Amino acid sequence: MALVETKEIFLPRPKYEYVTTEDAARSALNVIDKYDVLAVDTECTDLDPFKARVSLVQIGTPENNFVFDVRSDTDHSEVDISLLKPVLIDKTKQKILQNAVFDMKLLKYTAGFYISNVYDTMLLEQLLNLGKGFVSASLAKLVLRYLGLTMPKEPANTFADYYQKFKPYQLEYAANDVEVLPTLKDLQWPKAISEGLEDAARLEFEFTKPMCEMELNGIKIDTIKWRIIMSEMEQEMNILFDEIGQMLASSSSQQYLFGVPAVNINSPSQLAQALARHGLSNIDSTNEETLKKFEGIPVIDALLNYRKVNKLVSTYGEPLLAKIHEVTGRLHTEFKQMVSTGRMSSSNPNLQNIPKKQLYRSCFIAEEGNSLVTADMSGAELRILGNLSQDPVFIECYANGIDLHTRTASEVFGVPMEQVKKDMRGGAKAINFGLCYGLSKYGLARRLKIPETKAGEMIDTYFKRYVGVKKFLDQSAREAVMNRFSRSISGRKRYYHLPEYGDPDFNRIKSGIERQAKNAPIQGSNADTIKQSMIYLVERLEESNYNAKLILTVHDEVVVECKQEERHDVGELVAQALVDGFGHYFHLIPMETDALIGPCWLKGECEECGSDEMVFIPDEKYNTKLVCKACGEEI
Numbered sequence: 001m002a003l004v005e006t007k008e009i010f011l012p013r014p015k016y017e018y019v020t021t022e023d024a025a026r027s028a029l030n031v032i033d034k035y036d037v038l039a040v041d042t043e044c045t046d047l048d049p050f051k052a053r054v055s056l057v058q059i060g061t062p063e064n065n066f067v068f069d070v071r072s073d074t075d076h077s078e079v080d081i082s083l084l085k086p087v088l089i090d091k092t093k094q095k096i097l098q099n100a101v102f103d104m105k106l107l108k109y110t111a112g113f114y115i116s117n118v119y120d121t122m123l124l125e126q127l128l129n130l131g132k133g134f135v136s137a138s139l140a141k142l143v144l145r146y147l148g149l150t151m152p153k154e155p156a157n158t159f160a161d162y163y164q165k166f167k168p169y170q171l172e173y174a175a176n177d178v179e180v181l182p183t184l185k186d187l188q189w190p191k192a193i194s195e196g197l198e199d200a201a202r203l204e205f206e207f208t209k210p211m212c213e214m215e216l217n218g219i220k221i222d223t224i225k226w227r228i229i230m231s232e233m234e235q236e237m238n239i240l241f242d243e244i245g246q247m248l249a250s251s252s253s254q255q256y257l258f259g260v261p262a263v264n265i266n267s268p269s270q271l272a273q274a275l276a277r278h279g280l281s282n283i284d285s286t287n288e289e290t291l292k293k294f295e296g297i298p299v300i301d302a303l304l305n306y307r308k309v310n311k312l313v314s315t316y317g318e319p320l321l322a323k324i325h326e327v328t329g330r331l332h333t334e335f336k337q338m339v340s341t342g343r344m345s346s347s348n349p350n351l352q353n354i355p356k357k358q359l360y361r362s363c364f365i366a367e368e369g370n371s372l373v374t375a376d377m378s379g380a381e382l383r384i385l386g387n388l389s390q391d392p393v394f395i396e397c398y399a400n401g402i403d404l405h406t407r408t409a410s411e412v413f414g415v416p417m418e419q420v421k422k423d424m425r426g427g428a429k430a431i432n433f434g435l436c437y438g439l440s441k442y443g444l445a446r447r448l449k450i451p452e453t454k455a456g457e458m459i460d461t462y463f464k465r466y467v468g469v470k471k472f473l474d475q476s477a478r479e480a481v482m483n484r485f486s487r488s489i490s491g492r493k494r495y496y497h498l499p500e501y502g503d504p505d506f507n508r509i510k511s512g513i514e515r516q517a518k519n520a521p522i523q524g525s526n527a528d529t530i531k532q533s534m535i536y537l538v539e540r541l542e543e544s545n546y547n548a549k550l551i552l553t554v555h556d557e558v559v560v561e562c563k564q565e566e567r568h569d570v571g572e573l574v575a576q577a578l579v580d581g582f583g584h585y586f587h588l589i590p591m592e593t594d595a596l597i598g599p600c601w602l603k604g605e606c607e608e609c610g611s612d613e614m615v616f617i618p619d620e621k622y623n624t625k626l627v628c629k630a631c632g633e634e635i
């Protein structure tokens with residue numbers, strides 16, 4: 001059969017007006033003001049908002065597309081960008097954008113205002129495809145997917161020269177970027193309605209402003225202290241390297257060669273051979289997941305510790321400091337607004353993956369004269385599980401101030417609550433949180449270092465006491481397999497792919513979906529509540545006129561920087577925003593939180609006793625260290 005070549009069909013030339021005078025701009029704005037839905041885009045000289053200059057602002061209407069040349073400090077135009085501000089901040093007019101956060105950050109930093117009432121075609125497409133693997137949501141891909149047309153993107157790289165005279169093909173390119181947006185929305189939105197995603201879309205569109213705030217504001221790091229800590233980590237890594245080499249060399253006839261261990265533990269093949277000589281021939285892989293199955297064996301524990309320290313140093317040593325922005329002197333992480341469950345991810349650098357120990361967090365500091373306010377949703381996932389499952393024991397505990405982990409330990413270990421010991425509570429805590437992630441008896445046995453049979457008995461006892469939780473988890477797993485998706489409290493869907501029955505991988509994939517589905521509604525709802533909280537937080541900070549700004553989030557935690565003299569008032573505002581954001585969706589078991597205030601990013605509680613009361617004391621090496629007020633342990 002002969003192959004038929006598919007001919008590309010390109011977008012037609014758009015209708016547009018190139019606006020370069022103030023009179024023409026005011027005339028165009030009179031036309032624009034007649035419409036409640038507009039398409040908006042920008043062209044600029046750089047992708048970095050701190051270095052970019054805005055050249056063009058495009059506003060599309062059903063009548064025409066207007067390309068405003070806002071380079072008011074050149075010979076090419078006399079249009080000041082401030083002329084466009086009233087229409088772009090008008091909350092009664094919906095603005096359709098593609099990747100709205102980019103344009104919003106650009107205009108906020110260069111012109112001092114945010115676009116309001118946003119519909120983002122990129123975010124909506126991501127929302128329609130959560131869990132389906134990588135589905136590109138670029139504008140060119142959307143135009144091809146929905147319109148069947150090819151959209152050339154080569155001109156995107158031609159705007160770096162701020163003082164150039166724009167050519168027709170550049171202006172047509174700019175106009176096309178708004179020309180297609182209303183049609184894309186008209187085709188996307190009915191799909192969102194049919195999938196019941198209206199509220200989730202509203203949430204994500206409104207969350208673009210908190211996203212911008214965090215990415216623009218960034219966070220300051222104490223470089224001197226960070227380097228001291230990383231230097232100590234390198235020393236620890238080298239000691240572990242030598243110790244592991246000695247352990248493995250003792251099993252080798254080669255021992256040392258010119259004073260250097262004969263085994264290169266960074267080489268998977270050499271490490272596997274050395275472990276086999278060491279009597280561990282049953283280890284079929286040297287990856288971390290496999291090695292964790294053999295925890296408790298000295299050489300394996302040392303290897304896991306070495307890799308942990310090595311990853312920390314290689315990822316967060318000098319590479320982290322290299323990310324300090326030359327303009328702001330701060331670290332500006334880049335967030336991805338949604339991953340499969342609706343949670344955010346962070347990169348370049350990944351500040352959501354900084355170790356939780358206060359030693360590391362204390363390096364992230366406020367500017368002089370400022371304080372950092374840290375607040376997290378207390379036990380968010382368990383409160384969400386209680387709300388979704390309506391389990392009577394959960395409701396009783398939270399209503400009466402009973403520690404859930406202590407109550408669970410009492411139930412599982414069969415002792416009165418007053419006789420629950422620290423290790424019992426720790427085991428119960430592992431069950432409570434683990435079951436939110438589909439924890440198996442095998443996983444619990446590994447975590448608590450107990451026999452599998454004992455772990456199975458503990459889980460069986462737990463489910464006999466918490467019947468509402470069991471019913472909810474079983475139902476979540478069953479419905480995900482039946483429907484091929486899970487839902488969060490906002491209606492957000494996390495989709496799954498299950499092959500046809502009879503596929504050799506059917507049972508394996510089905511089991512994986514069931515495990516994920518037990519957690520997806522909880523984690524997705526957690527994302528919903530923290531995003532709604534940050535929407536409230538940014539709105540209220542703006543209304544309050546406090547000199548304060550949202551700078552970071554890590555799952556169910558937020559960090560705000562403010563003036564020292566306002567820290568207590570801002571702390572109350574932050575805490576209330578988290579309570580209200582959670583309360584927007586859940587009422588049966590409400591949220592509780594306290595704001596922690598200090599010169600640095602603070603950890604929520606002491607691992608030893610669970611107290612959130614802490615005090616800073618002088619320390620010769622690190623300037624200050626944080627100590628638990630209740631038990632005296634360093635945090």
